[in-house]
Amino acid sequence: MSTASRLQVGVDVPWVTSWSEEPMLGVGPCPSVDGAMALAQADKPGEGRPLYSRNHLFRQRKSVREMLCPMCGKPTAKGDRWSQTGRWTTAREVRDRNMGVWLPQDLKDEHPLFDAGAIAPLHRACAQRALTHCPHLKGMADRELKAFPDAWIIATLAVEARPAANFTNVPQKPVVAITFLQLIGVPDYAG
Template identity: 45%
Template sequence: MSGHYTLVVGSDVPWVTSWSGEQIVGAAPCQTVGGRLALMQASDPGSGKPQYSKNHLVRQRLTVVRMLCPMCGQPTDQGDRWTQIATRRCAGQLRARGGQVRADIADDRVMIDAGSIAPLHRRCVDRSMKYCPHLRSSDDVMVMRFPREWLVLPLLVKSETNAGVAVAFLQLCGVTQTIDRRWRAQAALG
């Protein structure tokens, strides 16, 4: 026995993780963003070494658009959607940063900014918290249910091969039913 261990995508390595053998191939229309120009990446999970700190461009967008668990790659149900690292922000803060938040969402509505990380199944949250050294050592981890309503905001980059911009990743923001009274008071003052 050689002692060789093979990493299993969706179990040992998150499904959304990019691998060193998956090269970025440029920008092209992509179905993950309704045919808009997007950065594209070869898909060959397991090829090379996992790049734990980098999401695969297309798989990341698929996790957000289809509400797939970034750990196992399977669909999440409404009652089993959890986030681990998210920041509470008011819609007004997201707008100020250039986020295209719908006009019907008040500036003081609290948003759960999950960044580029789609909700996970609870079992996948527990597994990742047990085995991921980054998550275990982070002070930013706060496991919470993901809201029933959400927004998807494209994160754009300037295309080198085209005159326009391309979607790199999708940012996911859950919409809560609460408002931030402190933010409302600050906005009223000036």
């Protein structure tokens, strides 16, 4: 029996959203992060039902690395990158949250940064469509679309994964695996 949904990926459901037929697969080298170890997930968008609160691991990483719109999955161009959920912060605040390791050392504490979290910027048209469809976005106090800066830093979130038990009786080392990528916009930085 087909589990294909009538909902269309990229139209009714954001491209980056996970589906119930996309289980976690374990850890392995992943092209989305240049072959680094990452947590993998089955790739069957449109199968089962959409899990709106969960981003798909591979598509999320790809969206951040390649600046793909999380709504439609197509590349965004300079000048058409918008974020509703991100917020302005400063290098000081980012350092205070122990994320400073990702910032250039010469970046001044008062330098403004745009914390997009795990959500790559959207096309303006897609952001507006998402806002009319998504109850979560509609419920946010801040509905303003903010222009995403033309330069950015990508930070990685990782987990320590323990390999599944094997039959060799050799203790296996845990491996660090990337889960999601975080995106920090850096305006006016000539570093």
